[in-house]
Amino acid sequence: MISYSLLGIGGEPNYVTTTVVTISAPIQLQPIPDVAACNFYILPELSEGYYSGHNSGDVITTSQLVQVQAPAAGACPSDSTSFYVGINSVDISLSFDGAGYHANQSDATYQWVICSDPAIVIQGETNQIFVPTENGDYSVLISYGDCQSYAQCFAVDYLNTNDHTIAGLEFGPNPFHDTVRIKSNEVLDGILIYNTLGQLVFSQKQALENAQLNLSNLPNGSYFVKATAGNKTQTFKMMKN
Known part of the structure; x- marks a missing residue:
């Protein structure tokens, strides 16, 4: 004042x-x-x-x-x-190529699970691509940065049926070193091989029943071998060491 x-x-x-x-x-x-x-x-x-x-x-x-x-x-x-x-x-969308399911979110970590309450972890299934070996309901927990989200559950009900099984199809040895032998009672339309990121690393699109694939150029790791015969498709998980 x-x-x-x-x-x-x-x-x-x-x-x-x-x-x-x-x-x-x-x-x-x-x-x-x-x-x-x-x-x-x-x-x-x-x-x-x-x-x-x-x-x-x-x-x-x-x-x-x-x-x-x-x-x-x-x-x-x-x-x-x-x-x-x-x-x-997190991108929780999935792609399906007729045999395997591919998580579209890249540069993340993955844990595939059986849908239940709570979810059941499928041991060893931590790749970006997942090939189910039996019927069931599946999802994947995707971790990206600080985020974690489950993809929507999807139902697999087409396995172990004659309509989708290629008669006498065998791949070996597993694990393999440089070559993979293929045997089949049906004529195969071709073989596609994917790495765990879902990237196509080998393609042979020609009719064959028994063949030997030279895969010496592939690095060690897990691969998914997809065979087609007409409208039938089967996928095997294989390891190279």
Whole structure:
């Protein structure tokens, strides 16, 4: 508070006036750390300030910069800050090539399961591609960054039936080193071999019943050998060492 006195004749005060001066200090916002979330993020209540363009409780589904504004303090400019919300998501779609199921999300980790409550882990089935060996309901848990999501369960009911079995089909040895022998009582239309990423690494599309495949150029690891004969398809999982 500031007081002023104006002197009149003889030095006596004529009148006194008082002016109140208010000094406003701007509100300083504390920095807000960036956020990484899976699929969505719900904006929390703020202890100070307010969202600019958003409200508490809003659901963020895309990566973006979120602005926070401090309340105005008199004539002083208000402070502001921002933080980044990064939304990660998992592609849980699957592709089917007639024999195996392929998780479309790349650069992730995979665990194929039997659908039940709770899900039953299929030991050793941690590749991007999965070839079922018996009928059942299956899914895959896909882990990508901080996110984990199950693909929708799918039913396999076509195995172990004469309509889909190639008579006398055999592959060997398993594991193999450089060559794989193929025997069949039916004429095969061709052989396709995929790696665990679902990439085609070998193709032989010609009629054959008994053959020996030279696979010396393939690196060691697991492979899926797919044989077709007419409308029949069978896939074997093999290991090269």
